Amino acid sequence: MRLNLHYTLLFILLFTGASNSSAGSIDKGYKALEVQDYFKAKKYFTKGLKYNNSAASQGLSIIYFRNDNPFHNYDSAYQFIVRSIEGWDMVKQRKKDKWAKYGFTRDSILSLRQIVSSEFFRMARSDKSELAYSTFIQKHPWANEKEAAIVTRDSIAFFAAVKLNSTDSYKNFAGKYPESVYAELARENYYDSQFYEETIEGSLQSYVSFIESNPNSPLRPLAEKNVFGISTASNSSESFNNFIVSYPQNRFVDTAWVQLYEFELSNYSKDVMEKFLKTDAPFKSRIKKDIELFDSIALPYSVNSKYGFMNEDGKVMIRSSYDFVGFFQEGLAIVALNDRYGFINKHGDLQIPCKYESVGDFNNGLSIVELNGKMGMIDRNGRFLFECVYHDLGVFSEGMAYAGLNDKYGYYDSHGKEVIPHKFDDAYDFNDGIANIENEGKQSIINTAGDYEIPLAHSGIKLYYDTLYTFEEDGFYGIMNHKAQIFVVPIYTAISSVHNGLAIASIQDRVVYLDTLGTMVIDNGYEPYPNYILKGEFIDGISIAWKKGKYGRINVKDEIVTEFKFENIGMGTDQFPGQKKGLWGIFDSKGKVEVTPSYESLEPTGNGNYIASRNYIMGVIDSKGNTIVPFSFSEVESIGTDLFLVMHNEKVGIYKNEKLIIPVQYDQIRVFDKDFLFLSKEGRLSYYNISKGKLIELVDK
Numbered sequence: 232m233r234l235n236l237h238y239t240l241l242f243i244l245l246f247t248g249a250s251n252s253s254a255g256s257i258d259k260g261y262k263a264l265e266v267q268d269y270f271k272a273k274k275y276f277t278k279g280l281k282y283n284n285s286a287a288s289q290g291l292s293i294i295y296f297r298n299d300n301p302f303h304n305y306d307s308a309y310q311f312i313v314r315s316i317e318g319w320d321m322v323k324q325r326k327k328d329k330w331a332k333y334g335f336t337r338d339s340i341l342s343l344r345q346i347v348s349s350e351f352f353r354m355a356r357s358d359k360s361e362l363a364y365s366t367f368i369q370k371h372p373w374a375n376e377k378e379a380a381i382v383t384r385d386s387i388a389f390f391a392a393v394k395l396n397s398t399d400s401y402k403n404f405a406g407k408y409p410e411s412v413y414a415e416l417a418r419e420n421y422y423d424s425q426f427y428e429e430t431i432e433g434s435l436q437s438y439v440s441f442i443e444s445n446p447n448s449p450l451r452p453l454a455e456k457n458v459f460g461i462s463t464a465s466n467s468s469e470s471f472n473n474f475i476v477s478y479p480q481n482r483f484v485d486t487a488w489v490q491l492y493e494f495e496l497s498n499y500s501k502d503v504m505e506k507f508l509k510t511d512a513p514f515k516s517r518i519k520k521d522i523e524l525f526d527s528i529a530l531p532y533s534v535n536s537k538y539g540f541m542n543e544d545g546k547v548m549i550r551s552s553y554d555f556v557g558f559f560q561e562g563l564a565i566v567a568l569n570d571r572y573g574f575i576n577k578h579g580d581l582q583i584p585c586k587y588e589s590v591g592d593f594n595n596g597l598s599i600v601e602l603n604g605k606m607g608m609i610d611r612n613g614r615f616l617f618e619c620v621y622h623d624l625g626v627f628s629e630g631m632a633y634a635g636l637n638d639k640y641g642y643y644d645s646h647g648k649e650v651i652p653h654k655f656d657d658a659y660d661f662n663d664g665i666a667n668i669e670n671e672g673k674q675s676i677i678n679t680a681g682d683y684e685i686p687l688a689h690s691g692i693k694l695y696y697d698t699l700y701t702f703e704e705d706g707f708y709g710i711m712n713h714k715a716q717i718f719v720v721p722i723y724t725a726i727s728s729v730h731n732g733l734a735i736a737s738i739q740d741r742v743v744y745l746d747t748l749g750t751m752v753i754d755n756g757y758e759p760y761p762n763y764i765l766k767g768e769f770i771d772g773i774s775i776a777w778k779k780g781k782y783g784r785i786n787v788k789d790e791i792v793t794e795f796k797f798e799n800i801g802m803g804t805d806q807f808p809g810q811k812k813g814l815w816g817i818f819d820s821k822g823k824v825e826v827t828p829s830y831e832s833l834e835p836t837g838n839g840n841y842i843a844s845r846n847y848i849m850g851v852i853d854s855k856g857n858t859i860v861p862f863s864f865s866e867v868e869s870i871g872t873d874l875f876l877v878m879h880n881e882k883v884g885i886y887k888n889e890k891l892i893i894p895v896q897y898d899q900i901r902v903f904d905k906d907f908l909f910l911s912k913e914g915r916l917s918y919y920n921i922s923k924g925k926l927i928e929l930v931d932k
Contacts, residue, residue, distance in 0.1 A: 257283050260290045261333035269300035283326065285318035286335050289343065296347055305350055309370070312344045341373075348374035349865065355380065361387045379881045382412075389413035396589065396604065416554075416570055435461040452482060459483035466614050468494060488512045493582075493611040497596025499561040501525055517578070521562070524577040528907070529564070531556045532916050532929045540564070540579075543920065545930040549579035558903060560592040563611065574598070583613045599624055608632075616647045625660055631679060633658040633666070640668070642681070651681035667692065676700075676713070686715045696729040696747045708736075710749040719749035731769040733787060742767060742776065744789075753789045771804040773820075782809075784820075793822040801835060806854055808833035808841065817841065817854060826856035836869040851875055851886070860886045864895075870902050874921070885919070893919055893926075 260275035273294050279287035288311040294300060296308035319337055327335065348371040355363040364384035368377060385408050392400035401417035408414065431437070438457045445451065458481060462474040471491035475484055492512060495503050504522045508515060529540040529548055539551035555572075557565035563574040563582060573585035574593070583590075589601040597616060599608050607619035617624065623635035631642045631650070640658035642651035657669040665676045665684055674692040676684040685692065689711070691703025698713045702721070709721035726736040726745070733744045733752070737759050744753035760766075760777040767774050773792055776785050783795030784807075793800075793807075801808035801815075806825065809818045816828030831844040839854045843862075850862035859875075860867060866878035875886040877895060884895030885908065893900065899911040908919040918927040 257286045257290070257330060258333075260287065261330070261335075264290055264293060265333075267299070269294050269297075269302060273302055283322070285315045285322050285340075286326070286330055288312065288315035288318065289335060289340055292343060292347065296343070296350070305347065305354070308347050309351065312340065312347050315340050316344060344373065345375060349376060352376040352380060356383075359387070361391065376881060384408075385411040385413055389417065392417060393589075396601070433457075455481045455483055459487065463487065463490070466494070466610065466612075466616070485513050489514065490612040490614075492518070494596075496562065496611055499596070520578065525562075527577065528904075529559050529577060530907070530916075530918050530927065531558070533914065534929075536914075538566075541927075541929055543927055545928050547929070547931060548577070549575065557592065561594070561596070561611075563593050565590055565592065572600075582611070583609065594626060597627070599626065617643070625658075628660040628662065629664065629679075631661045631666075633660070642666075650679075651677070684713050685711075688715055694728060695726070695734065695749070699747075699749065701726045701728075710745075719745075725764060727764050727768060731772060731787065733769050735764055735767040735774070737763075744774075753785075755785075755789055766800075766802065770802070773804055775800050775802075783822075792820060793818070796822065801833065803835060808835060815843075817856065825854070826852070836875075838872055840869075842867045842869060842875075849877075859889050870900075871905075871921075874902075876900055887921075892924065 256275040256279040260272050260279060263269075263272035263275060272290060276287040276290035276294070279290075292308045292311035292315060294302050295304045295311060297303060316337075319340060348367075351367055351371060352374060355367040361384055364380045364387065367374070368380050368384065371377065371380075374380070388404050388408060389411065392404040404411070405414050405417040435458060438454045438461070441448075441454045442451055442458070448454075455478075458478060459474060462477070463470045468491060471487050471494065474481070474487045475491070478484065492507055492514075495507070501522055504518050504525070507518050512518065527548075528543050530542070531538055532541045532547075532551065533539075534551045536554075537551040538553045538556040539547060540549040540556065542548050553566040553568060553575075554570075555565075555567035556575075559577065563576055566573055566575050566581070566585060568585040570588075571585040572587045572590040573581060574583035574590070576582050583598075587600040587602055588604070591599040593611065596611055597608055599606060600619065601607075602619035605619040606617075606621045606624040607615055608617040608624060609615055617634065621634045621636050622638075623633075623640070625633040627645055630645050632645075633640050633642050634653075635658075636653050638656075639653040640655040641649055641653035642658070642661075644650050655668040655670050659667040661679065665678055668675055668677055670687055672690065673687045674690050675687045676692065678684055685700065689702035689704060691701065691708065693701050695701045695710055699710055699718060700713070701708050702711055704721040706724070707721040708723045708726045709717055710719035710726070711717045723736045723738050727734045729745075729747050733746060734749075736743050736745050736751075740759065741754065742757040742759055742763055743751050746752050755778075757776045757778050760782075763775075763777070767776065769787055772786050773784050774786075776783055776795075778795050781795040782797040782800040783791060784793035784800065786792050797809045797811060798813070799810035799815075805820050807818060807820075808815050809822070809828070810816075811828045814828040815830045815833040816824060817826035817833065819825055829845065831847065832842075833844075834842040836842060836851070840859055841852050841854075843850055843852050845862050848862045849864045849867040850858060851860035851867060853859055860877060864877040864879050866876075868876040870876045870885075873888045877884050877886060879895050882895050883897050883900050884891060885893035885900060893908070893910065897910050897912045899909075901909050903909045906920060906922050908921060910917045910919060915929075917929075919925070920927060
């Protein structure tokens, strides 16, 4: 108690008897800050920390936060604003009244703290990692963005768990974030299925004989099911037709008709549906309904955390009974129940049972699915083209799909037949009759017969131009043909593919350009700069180059199109964004100012407009500098032609050119179709028809 009393008395003395000089320091600091004399302001505020910690810390936080002085440091700005608010209650009222004219108020300190926190949130969003958001949440519990950070962090963590798709990853997620909206999905499930065979032989004839000799047996349904399964095992139109003709009394004839219909719908079109109307199919009314629903739009909605579908008028099409739904693709949509996934059709029928750990949208009548941690492929009837035994599986490309089994890759045709054995360490899709593969740390290209088009001798193989490829050797790149004959020895530290007749490359800290044969045709002392492989490519005959610390633009003849006088340059042809004296403006192709540099950033949207930042507030301008979207937002994103997603106070809305078409009051908005926007607000889903300018909401439950 004696020690505590000593420090209490010392504290009172420091803040009552010896504060005149430091109080003067505070006044001088604020005045120096007003005229942006940051050196003096920092000196006075630092001196004032001893006796007037809160005010001095506020001043220092302002200095460190601003980026127009050499002391700019967000971490320091954060530390001092925390000190300022912590010390506020210890400041005497007369000092608060005295310095209020400088903005030394509790509200201003809290406001600055939020501004600082917002910057850290922006940095966390740029980092896009779970750790960055967790650190932000821990250090900024007061921030307006805290809830958004929690949601984003949980989303990152959850989808990282989904990517691993292991029990441990989901358990770890649930343990770290037990209150997350994703916690219910992060649990283990096991799926077991068993097929019981009643006959010893298990042959088609044995099941047929059983039915004939035991027509009233309770096991007849199982026998008939096996007859159906064996007869249609090839999963072809012919097999379904033969079964229908051969076993007309079998209770699975109607099923065979349905599966024949779904098999034919691999080519999802009205023509197939209309063709089946002319057959003996026993479900003509359903086919007519399919034709009626073919062009209909089904939009997911949610009620009490269960999902269903509504139409464009907001009326229920399919009742909400699923834990999750996707959008319809080829007439089928992904749904989930109890952490398992399947598919429904537009009638609301569960066409593929919810038994898979993950599924992909149907593409040409096939979907990649996962069961017990292994991948397979099913058709619209739920029949396996590939059983779930593969650790990796690709979609069909040029009639071939790669598959990974026992750590080796091979290829299969569209009938599920292995055509290239599992002998590669990695494999990729076929394109123009060839595919990249990897083996023993080397890369090559194979044809559809599995033969090497290029000897397995190099790594880093990528298409350069036509039949030429780049390859890597000891960290350097060269060019060879498809027979591994070297055209250019590996002397380059990087080589791009050919664009507009030229490829960009780097050698000995120089950026050069090569023609389609790999001959160096431009070597003019250009230097590497961030993203030079991307920004240095010739687009519409123009490339961005950097020389002697300045950016300019050249054409394919190495003629200067835009003089080297910029601190940075953005993409563009007839017009481009450029940076001078730290600010961005818009310039014509020759570098003449069209919009005076006055922005912290300018991002072309691709339609002649620019997302801009001014005084750290976002908006949109056109090519002449006219404001399209007002400078009122913390974030602006181009999401389509003339559409801009805007954010304010963690709520989002949509501008279409200069018109606010969706108020800034939603939690999430995204494009899911060329004509529709998906809107989410407080867990309620709605939609906006862009072409009709119509908001769609659920009108009944």
